[in-house]
Amino acid sequence: MNAAVAEKNLNTNSDANAHERGLLRFITAGSVDDGKSTLIGRLLFDSKGIFADQLDAMSRAKHKRTVGDTIDLSLLTDGLEAEREQGITIDVAYRYFATPKRKFIIADTPGHEQYTRNMVTGASTADAVIILIDVSKVKLGDDGSVELLTQTKRHSTIAHLLQIQHVVVAVNKMDLVDYDQTVYDRIVGAYREFAAQLGLKDVRPIPLSALAGDNVVTASDKLSWYKGPTLIALLESLSVYEDAHAEPFRFPVQLVARHNGHEANDFRGYMGRIEAGKVSKGDKLLVQPSGQTATVKDILTLDGSLASASAGQSVTILLDEYLDISRGDMLASAEQAPTQLKTVSADLCWLSEDALDPRRKYWLKHTTKQVAARVAKIDTLLDINTQQRHPAESLKLNDIARVSINVQQAIAADSYDAIRATGAFILIDEVTHQTVAAGMIRLDA
CATH class of the missing domain: 3.40.50.300 (P-loop containing nucleotide triphosphate hydrolases)
Structure with a gap:
């Protein structure tokens, strides 16, 4: 199980x-x-x-x-x-x-x-x-x-x-x-x-x-x-x-649900799991990466409509506005928005028996979004025994290092120290489709 x-x-x-x-x-x-x-x-x-x-x-x-x-x-x-x-x-x-x-x-x-x-x-x-x-x-x-x-x-x-x-x-x-x-x-x-x-x-x-x-x-x-x-x-x-209930609202969109596009009263809901914070009807949300704002019209579950929902619940959110929102986008608190990152600084645990090749491209999977990525720089490698950091040219199995990663499209992220769900990611080999690394984003690096 x-x-x-x-x-x-x-x-x-x-x-x-x-x-x-x-x-x-x-x-x-x-x-x-x-x-x-x-x-x-x-x-x-x-x-x-x-x-x-x-x-x-x-x-x-x-x-x-x-x-x-x-x-x-x-x-x-x-x-x-x-x-x-x-x-x-x-x-x-x-x-x-x-x-x-x-x-x-x-x-x-x-x-x-x-x-x-x-x-x-x-x-x-x-x-x-x-x-x-x-x-x-x-x-x-x-x-x-x-x-x-x-x-x-x-x-x-x-x-x-x-x-x-x-x-x-x-x-x-x-x-x-x-x-x-x-x-x-x-x-x-x-x-x-x-x-x-x-x-x-x-x-x-x-x-x-x-x-x-x-x-x-x-x-x-x-x-x-x-x-x-x-x-x-x-x-x-x-x-x-569960600290996630007190954190700013984060809702990565997994699926856009529509009943029947031919009907005049069209249904458009955004399905996913609330990773942090809470949301209520009437809340103003920020849509990333577009930067547009929208108002929560309804919150639906299999049991019916909810006045509010919090971290850990899987819901469908309906908005008053018709916006271009798709899988991988994020609905977030308008007051405390995540940071848009094109260069990601992170602690990376290398999980593959094949060493990191900085010349290769990888897929970076962050919440429900997957983007092309390349490890631009290995800043420092952590020595497990001494806890000292030193330079490195590559990473092998089980190495832990601070790295800089360039992504093709910006991701809406938080520091792992602040929100674990939106501060974590994995790297996937674009050829073998194997998970090669797990990372924790550090915005203060």
């Missing part, structure tokens, strides 16, 4: 208050074999989120990595045959469950550097991220030094670039170090230093053992020195108020 379908099934209340303690979308991230899939399996198992037939199938699985009758909980999310054979996560697996206090959508993302692009996909709509750290892999020097894994730093960097609200640092496999508080404190201290370099603000560490179930859903006597909440209690408490 994909995230969009799961969210539709779970979150039927569009009121902003429902977002405060209602649906939480979170991802697990970290390096290979840190226990991400096992942690999700433990969350679902201990919270009674697994059906009996799923348990039976998992117990009979041929690629089970546990001994005897013990259930391999990682099989719940590692659904591909290749994942079960290799014991790794390749694709993004979405699962959902609920507790009496909250509903959840989980994205289990890959730890392998080769599949970082899938982690970017899962993180793009997340409210929180659980960064798993395997205590057995962290190098603890006798001089007090702590060396975190590169993928831990990479995923934390991506979480920062994508502006995920909450970062939960799950120090996993504490059973392998006899639940030693000193080891935990050293790892958390090192991560907090790195998080401060990145600019991550809401960092919440927690010790646990996903395999044994310690501190995941129930507290453990073996971690008696830890006085904080269990993982599930922490996830239930996170605030996820």
Whole structure:
């Protein structure tokens, strides 16, 4: 099940208050074999989120990595045959469950550097991220030094670039170090230093053992020195108020709907999803790229006419004026309009195994608009370990860089820091039609 379908099934209340303690979308991230899939399996198992037939199938699985009758909980999310054979996560697996206090959508993302692009996909709509750290892999020097894994730093960097609200640092496999508080404190201290370099603000560490179930859903006597909440209690408490409701109105047009052009009373509606803000009948809107203004005549859904609608709702907007509006255009707040960009400055995550070729043309897909584009300049390449930026001539798989992109037609955009939906884009190879990069627009660059 994909995230969009799961969210539709779970979150039927569009009121902003429902977002405060209602649906939480979170991802697990970290390096290979840190226990991400096992942690999700433990969350679902201990919270009674697994059906009996799923348990039976998992117990009979041929690629089970546990001994005897013990259930391999990682099989719940590692659904591909290749994942079960290799014991790794390749694709993004979405699962959902609920507790009496909250509903959840989980994205289990890959730890392998080769599949970082899938982690970017899962993180793009997340409210929180659980960064798993395997205590057995962290190098603890006798001089007090702590060396975190590169993928831990990479995923934390991506979480920062994508502006995920909450970062939960799950120090996993504490059973392998006899639940030693000193080891935990050293790892958390090192991560907090790195998080401060990145600019991550809401960092919440927690010790646990996903395999044994310690501190995941129930507290453990073996971690008696830890006085904080269990993982599930922490996830239930996170605030996820939907800021998009308070942002300026943004409505990318997906389709122009007409009933019958031969009738005198012709119907012309503009269909799409409200990405930010709210709209009401009588509001004055700006049409971009034309720059014309129009008045909202009606707001329609399958259930009938609405007086107003807000971010997240799919609606058909009727205007009083007859204007030349088509797919890819944007209806926006007249007072706080998006910026028209012919040159886009952005942080770019390169997702293709083929390196960036500045001589090639790409398609830039921004909301519902697709335009021809060329990477004009690679300003700086980000070093994941040091967080320093330096010059580069090209980008290879998993590189993150600040770039300048020239587009054939202007796009109506916002800074990603201000509005995620209209500040994000992807680049598509014009020959293979493969997505090669994901970008976050920076207007203050």
